[in-house]
Amino acid sequence: MSLAERLARGQNADRIAEARDRVQARLVEVLGPRLNDTSVSEKELEGLVNDRLRELLDEEETPLSSHEKSLVAREIADGVIGLGPLEELLADTEVTEVMVNGPDTVFVERAGKIHLTDARFINEEQLRRTIDKIVTKIGRRIDESSPYVDARLPDGSRVNAIIPPLALDGPALTIRRFAADPYGSNELVSFGTFTQPMAEFLEACVRGRMNVLVSGGTGAGKTTTLNVLSSYIPHDERILTIEDAAELKMQQPHVVRLESRPPNIEGKGQVTIRDLVRNALRMRPDRIIVGEVRGAEAIDMLQAMNTGHDGSISTVHSNSPRDVLSRLETMTMMAGMELGVKAIREQIAAAIDVIIHQERMKDGTRRITHVSEVVGMEGDIITLQDVFLFDFRAGVDEHGRVLGALQATGLRPTFLEKLHDRGVDVSPGLFMPPSNGHIQRIGARF
Numbered sequence: 001m002s003l004a005e006r007l008a009r010g011q012n013a014d015r016i017a018e019a020r021d022r023v024q025a026r027l028v029e030v031l032g033p034r035l036n037d038t039s040v041s042e043k044e045l046e047g048l049v050n051d052r053l054r055e056l057l058d059e060e061e062t063p064l065s066s067h068e069k070s071l072v073a074r075e076i077a078d079g080v081i082g083l084g085p086l087e088e089l090l091a092d093t094e095v096t097e098v099m100v101n102g103p104d105t106v107f108v109e110r111a112g113k114i115h116l117t118d119a120r121f122i123n124e125e126q127l128r129r130t131i132d133k134i135v136t137k138i139g140r141r142i143d144e145s146s147p148y149v150d151a152r153l154p155d156g157s158r159v160n161a162i163i164p165p166l167a168l169d170g171p172a173l174t175i176r177r178f179a180a181d182p183y184g185s186n187e188l189v190s191f192g193t194f195t196q197p198m199a200e201f202l203e204a205c206v207r208g209r210m211n212v213l214v215s216g217g218t219g220a221g222k223t224t225t226l227n228v229l230s231s232y233i234p235h236d237e238r239i240l241t242i243e244d245a246a247e248l249k250m251q252q253p254h255v256v257r258l259e260s261r262p263p264n265i266e267g268k269g270q271v272t273i274r275d276l277v278r279n280a281l282r283m284r285p286d287r288i289i290v291g292e293v294r295g296a297e298a299i300d301m302l303q304a305m306n307t308g309h310d311g312s313i314s315t316v317h318s319n320s321p322r323d324v325l326s327r328l329e330t331m332t333m334m335a336g337m338e339l340g341v342k343a344i345r346e347q348i349a350a351a352i353d354v355i356i357h358q359e360r361m362k363d364g365t366r367r368i369t370h371v372s373e374v375v376g377m378e379g380d381i382i383t384l385q386d387v388f389l390f391d392f393r394a395g396v397d398e399h400g401r402v403l404g405a406l407q408a409t410g411l412r413p414t415f416l417e418k419l420h421d422r423g424v425d426v427s428p429g430l431f432m433p434p435s436n437g438h439i440q441r442i443g444a445r446f
């Protein structure tokens with residue numbers, strides 16, 4: 001392409017961009033508050049925007065071809081109704097995370113790997129409008145007095161936004177997406193996240209009302225695993241879910257979803273996860289599922305598990321199953337109750353039955369690396385035993401893919417008799433180690 005052709009193309013792009021900016025500014029001016037009016041349905045708003053857009057484009061002084069008008073109309077509609085340049089990325093089913101580092105830099109995660117995209121916001125103002133659009137739809141706010149927020153999209157995708165002065169290079173937006181159709185056990189087995197024997201064991205644990213914690217780092221896949229575990233809950237039970245931003249997708253008919261609430265502009269009206277856990281106990285739950293335990297609500301959850309609410313499931317951030325115990329102990333102390341360390345550990349040992357630890361590997365895959373039973377107390381310490389362990393000895397292939405697999409250690413859980421008493425039988429064959437040499441881990445102590 002010659003220099004003259006490149007200049008002509010650049011001038012044409014500038015001409016279209018200027019026309020787009022003028023039309024969008026006039027559209028926002030004309031429609032004003034109706035764009036964020038929650039009483040107007042998405043379909044009504046879309047019709048209103050498209051009708052007004054056609055009128056404004058016809059009035060535009062800059063000559064535009066029909067193709068250019070269509071392009072401008074789509075970009076403006078995406079920005080006003082949807083999420084602007086993010087619409088195309090969110091329509092890509094392979095994108096699992098979108099990371100906006102200011103208006104000019106947008107990254108995505110595909111197959112566990114991060115890639116820079118060509119997506120751009122027109123300016124910082126458009127990015128701020130996009131963030132406001134997301135948070136206002138669920139009754140939350142973001143401004144200088146509250147410069148960061150957790151929210152969600154209509155499809156359940158998790159959203160975090162943070163703006164200046166905390167974000168030095170402009171507003172930052174992170175969207176963690178979840179599949180429209182939640183992954184089931186078979187899909188996670190095919191992905192290599194876990195094995196069929198382990199899936200059968202975990203199903204037995206859930207049906208047999210064992211208390212289960214899913215642990216791991218950020219982006220390890222804890223919520224996906226939690227969704228799979230929840231699918232094993234019988235359909236005749238009353239389930240209460242408690243989350244900061246509702247993202248769990250339950251498949252049972254009898255579900256009550258609770259969501260925490262931040263304080264309002266006067267600093268009042270906050271409802272914490274701990275408040276919701278306490279309230280849930282008065283709502284006759286068969287199961288309590290807490291999206292993530294991260295603070296003083298740990299003591300209320302442990303007490304619920306120890307007072308007849310068996311079968312509870314939750315997630316927690318940690319680096320290993322033993323770190324889970326340490327974190328729970330620390331979070332329980334945050335409640336401000338005068339409990340000794342031994343009393344806290346006794347609560348933990350009595351409440352938690354199984355810890356599932358998950359990691360995101362270097363090749364981007366998510367794998368369960370430990371399934372550990374909390375055996376009980378020995379003196380002042382909590383004893384764990386690993387029922388399944390990931391075998392890292394296979395290493396990686398020439399493409400950097402992890403070759404190992406989850407394997408039984410040969411140790412059988414001590415609660416199998418309890419499961420049997422509850423009408424759930426587990427085949428002893430699930431715990432047989434591989435014939436080509438097995439992993440065995442002696443009970444670990446905390």
